[in-house]
Amino acid sequence: MNQPQQSLPLSRTRSTDPEDLANEIVERLMYRIGKNSRAAKPYDWLEAAILVIRDRAIERWMETTSDTYAAGTKRVYYLSLEFLIGRLMRDAVGNLGLLEPMRDALRILKVDLDLIAELEADAALGNGGLGRLAACFMESMATVGLPAYGYGIRYRHGLFRQKIADGFQVELPETWLEHGNPWEFDRREAAYEIGFGGRVEFHEADGSEEKFVWIPAERVIATAYDTPIVGWRAARVNTLRLWKAEPLDPIRLDAFNAGDHFGSLAESNRADALTRVLYPADTSPAGQELRLRQEYFFSAASLKDIIRRHLQQYENLENLGEKVSVQLNDTHPAVCVLELMRLLIDEHGMTFTRAWAITQQTISYTNHTLLPEALESWPVPLFERMLPRHMQLLYEINARLLRQARSELRMDDSQIRNISLIDEHGERRVRMGNLAFAGAHSINGVSALHTELMKETVFADLHKMFPTRINNKTNGITPRRWLMQCNPGLFALLRETIGDEFMDDIEKIRSIEKYAKDAEFQKRFAAVKLANKERLAALVRERMGVKVNPESLFDIQIKRIHEYKRQLLNIIETVALYDQIRSHPEHDWVPRVKFFAGKAAPTYYNAKLIIKLANDVARVINANPSVREVLKVVFVPNYNVSLAEVLVPAANLSEQISTAGMEASGTGNMKFALNGALTIGTMDGANVEISEQVGIDNIVIFGLTAAEVAAKRADGYNPREIIERSPELSQALTAISSGVFSPDDPDRYKGLIGGLYEHDWFMCAADFDSYAAAQRRVDAIWNDSALWWEKSILNTARMAWFSSDRTIREYAADIWKVDI
Ligand SMILES: *Cc1c(COP(=O)(O)O)cnc(C)c1O
Numbered sequence: 001m002n003q004p005q006q007s008l009p010l011s012r013t014r015s016t017d018p019e020d021l022a023n024e025i026v027e028r029l030m031y032r033i034g035k036n037s038r039a040a041k042p043y044d045w046l047e048a049a050i051l052v053i054r055d056r057a058i059e060r061w062m063e064t065t066s067d068t069y070a071a072g073t074k075r076v077y078y079l080s081l082e083f084l085i086g087r088l089m090r091d092a093v094g095n096l097g098l099l100e101p102m103r104d105a106l107r108i109l110k111v112d113l114d115l116i117a118e119l120e121a122d123a124a125l126g127n128g129g130l131g132r133l134a135a136c137f138m139e140s141m142a143t144v145g146l147p148a149y150g151y152g153i154r155y156r157h158g159l160f161r162q163k164i165a166d167g168f169q170v171e172l173p174e175t176w177l178e179h180g181n182p183w184e185f186d187r188r189e190a191a192y193e194i195g196f197g198g199r200v201e202f203h204e205a206d207g208s209e210e211k212f213v214w215i216p217a218e219r220v221i222a223t224a225y226d227t228p229i230v231g232w233r234a235a236r237v238n239t240l241r242l243w244k245a246e247p248l249d250p251i252r253l254d255a256f257n258a259g260d261h262f263g264s265l266a267e268s269n270r271a272d273a274l275t276r277v278l279y280p281a282d283t284s285p286a287g288q289e290l291r292l293r294q295e296y297f298f299s300a301a302s303l304k305d306i307i308r309r310h311l312q313q314y315e316n317l318e319n320l321g322e323k324v325s326v327q328l329n330d331t332h333p334a335v336c337v338l339e340l341m342r343l344l345i346d347e348h349g350m351t352f353t354r355a356w357a358i359t360q361q362t363i364s365y366t367n368h369t370l371l372p373e374a375l376e377s378w379p380v381p382l383f384e385r386m387l388p389r390h391m392q393l394l395y396e397i398n399a400r401l402l403r404q405a406r407s408e409l410r411m412d413d414s415q416i417r418n419i420s421l422i423d424e425h426g427e428r429r430v431r432m433g434n435l436a437f438a439g440a441h442s443i444n445g446v447s448a449l450h451t452e453l454m455k456e457t458v459f460a461d462l463h464k465m466f467p468t469r470i471n472n473k474t475n476g477i478t479p480r481r482w483l484m485q486c487n488p489g490l491f492a493l494l495r496e497t498i499g500d501e502f503m504d505d506i507e508k509i510r511s512i513e514k515y516a517k518d519a520e521f522q523k524r525f526a527a528v529k530l531a532n533k534e535r536l537a538a539l540v541r542e543r544m545g546v547k548v549n550p551e552s553l554f555d556i557q558i559k560r561i562h563e564y565k566r567q568l569l570n571i572i573e574t575v576a577l578y579d580q581i582r583s584h585p586e587h588d589w590v591p592r593v594k595f596f597a598g599k600a601a602p603t604y605y606n607a608k609l610i611i612k613l614a615n616d617v618a619r620v621i622n623a624n625p626s627v628r629e630v631l632k633v634v635f636v637p638n639y640n641v642s643l644a645e646v647l648v649p650a651a652n653l654s655e656q657i658s659t660a661g662m663e664a665s666g667t668g669n670m671k672f673a674l675n676g677a678l679t680i681g682t683m684d685g686a687n688v689e690i691s692e693q694v695g696i697d698n699i700v701i702f703g704l705t706a707a708e709v710a711a712k713r714a715d716g717y718n719p720r721e722i723i724e725r726s727p728e729l730s731q732a733l734t735a736i737s738s739g740v741f742s743p744d745d746p747d748r749y750k751g752l753i754g755g756l757y758e759h760d761w762f763m764c765a766a767d768f769d770s771y772a773a774a775q776r777r778v779d780a781i782w783n784d785s786a787l788w789w790e791k792s793i794l795n796t797a798r799m800a801w802f803s804s805d806r807t808i809r810e811y812a813a814d815i816w817k818v819d820i
Pocket of ligand 1: 560640
């Protein structure tokens with residue numbers, strides 16, 4: 001049966017009575033934190049509350065873990081260098097069914113649950129969509145009852161905190177652990193030695209048996225920190241296991257005693273550096289030795305742990321592929337292919353052929369991007385120096401792969417070059433995508449379009465060779481966090497209107513379709529949206545001192561700042577609109593607030609300049625009295641999961657305007673539509689499937705298709721010509737590049753805008769007129785308010801397919817082959 005059970009005994013031994021919960025909270029405060037109610041600060045209350053909630057999760061954790069063991073069920077391991085979790089308290093308390101009892105318990109103690117919940121630090125162990133997907137998947141795997149473990153790195157500093165100073169992005173260190181982390185268990189007993197560098201020795205034991213032994217030059221210890229992940233109605237509680245690096249010798253006392261106080265700590269500092277910071281790069285390469293070390297470190301620790309757990313239950317590794325699935329979230333853990341081969345051959349005595357069959361049976365890989373600059377590869381000399389035994393295995397795998405391609409498939413030289421695990425153009429590099437492809441039985445894309453493009457582009461020849469491996473699993477989002485928790489007003493309205501069934505089966509949300517044209521329901525739906533907009537308006541006023549009118553159309557683009565996501569196109573259209581409003585003041589303009597939020601990779605020059613431009617444009621427009629009532633621009637600093645939880649429910653319009661063919665899926669697009677925003681977007685990533693689900697009349701599509709973008713690029717695209725033919729676009733670009741928005745530095749945007757005339761790789765010019773026209777269609781719909789709310793309601797009604805529960809069930813059935 002697929003649906004989570006409706007009524008599980010949430011807590012067998014512990015009371016859910018608010019009085020009892022209140023007593024427990026006071027007890028934790030006293031015995032775990034060492035304070036009484038009078039001395040307790042808000043953060044102490046939060047910690048005490050979390051400890052009480054955590055105890056409730058532990059019971060189900062133990063039960064579900066031992067059930068899996070007894071049943072001998074296959075285990076799924078989700079390996080990801082990123083988990084963008086955000087806060088956990090509402091997730092856990094909501095999924096345990098304890099929200100109201102805990103609220104009442106805290107009220108007895110004169111503490112407001114909502115206030116202390118705000119104090120919890122966001123676990124920002126990821127950059128963007130890829131990391132947030134991993135977090136939604138963890139929650140969904142527990143919800144659908146799948147025995148799964150997440151594996152990643154416990155970075156001491158997550159994604160940087162963004163400050164906007166004089167309109168520029170400033171990066172500050174993020175310190176989510178500064179008050180400790182009450183969710184986690186530190187598992188001293190789960191520790192593994194991980195090696196780097198050194199040499200490989202060849203041993204001939206008795207003439208027939210040969211053996212390679214890797215003698216690493218350097219070693220660190222990986223220690224585990226576990227966080228319980230509670231599924232909806234506590235169907236299951238799974239484990240997120242994050243690794244921290246520690247030195248073998250915390251201090252070299254001989255060196256210390258000899259007076260070398262800093263040298264004595266060198267090893268300790270080196271280990272510490274390994275898991276200290278998350279690389280702040282999103283879909284761009286983090287080509288640093290430390291990054292490869294992080295990837296190997298967490299891959300190797302996770303595989304050792306997986307094998308230990310397997311051997312604890314079964315005698316040997318012959319059935320590993322039947323009992324274990326290892327899912328690689330992008331290529332960051334792709335070195336697992338080589339590490340698993342090494343463990344099976346060198347440490348468990350298997351033949352190469354057998355080890356290869358088991359490796360492929362065990363591993364599967366998710367591809368997240370086709371952008372050439374984002375495909376991971378490592379210089380051969382670096383790889384060989386850090387992982388000499390793995391390099392040997394890679395050469396052997398490659399030799400067999402290429403031999404097969406030549407002899408069985410008669411592939412030509414250019415095809416051989418494309419499938420090779422080593423890129424021979426220029427500096428020789430190890431291609432992690434090809435390695436993951438070769439070592440996996442399944443390679444999945446994250447939306448229908450992306451999966452088709454994968455077959456035609458990066459993996460075209462590997463796909464010819466292994467035509468059954470590529471498959472699609474369109475991304476999803478968890479409706480618990482992205483509807484029930486972040487939008488309590490809409491959640492309550494839905495329950496009142498269609499009952500509670502959709503809480504357990506999100507497909508049931510479709511039954512609000514029949515109220516889409518109902519004037520009374522529309523009024524209530526609109527009132528919920530307005531309240532959410534008031535909440536956002538208050539946040540913006542408080543944090544930034546900007547006043548916005550909640551009655552305006554809230555138009556929101558929030559995501560990492562990247563040229564392919566085209567925040568620039570949105571800003572240019574904003575400037576064009578500003579011109580139009582001033583030239584036609586008599587027109588009845590739809591009042592709009594344009595919101596932007598997002599972080600730029602610290603080394604990505606143009607992305608940071610786009611942030612400055614958004615802020616410059618905001619400053620000028622917001623200071624102009626003639627457009628005050630109809631146009632405002634706001635750049636909200638420090639975009640993260642918690643901020644998204646406020647912005648998403650407040651949106652009327654969701655901006656999903658990437659250059660077609662470049663956004664693999666997107667998940668922000670799904671969050672907005674589920675919460676009743678209309679999408680303005682290109683036919684890219686999951687927007688294509690959103691348009692199919694909500695209906696083409698309930699989404700505003702514009703611009704070139706992926707095929708048209710590719711054709712234009714091939715034919716020699718001339719942006720200058722297009723710009724010169726569009727008066728609105730020319731005027732806006734001239735204003736920006738001549739310094740209208742940067743009088744203090746008139747040339748600031750000369751290069752950025754000049755680039756649009758020269759090459760415009762992301763086709764802002766080509767799509768501009770179509771985008772501007774689409775925005776005026778949005779205005780027209782907004783002016784027919786009954787029509788607007790009908791479309792808005794239909795979006796909410798028809799987005800259930802994008803639940804990550806559906807995605808996970810597809811992974812389980814097609815890739816992991818596990819019954820749930
Ligand atoms: C959902 C989410 C993303 C992904 O957004 P896209 O629009 O799909 O790029 C990134 N960051 C945060 C904090 C999110 O919640």
